[in-house]
Amino acid sequence: MSQTSPILSLPYIQPAQAQKHVTHNEALRILDAVTQLSVIDTTLTTPPAQPATGDRYIVADAATGAWAGQEQSVAVWVDSTWQFFAPSVGWRADIAGSGAEVRFDGSAWQDTG
Structure with a gap:
């Protein structure tokens, strides 16, 4: 069995694993970061x-x-x-406060408007 989910790479709890809460909390952290994605900016380099x-x-x-x-x-x-978090093809993100949305095409984020 894989140790992570195929799409978001969420860590699975393994049989006889100690400290299961660590794995569970890491999965929650990933979900919290990438679901309902809204970003502040897409142009910053620093x-x-x-x-x-x-x-x-x-x-x-x-x-x-x-x-x-x-x-x-x-x-x-x-x-x-x-x-x-490396995006997968099809990820979408709202750009907060702008009304704009971008979509990842596999190599770059493209404006959907």
């Missing part, structure tokens, strides 16, 4: 100076600093660190 817990961004090309190498990923600020 992380904001003072993000708030739960802030989400789509990392723009030519990213630097803590975002280097994470282009096109969804960056989420949680527990005083950035977590990154």
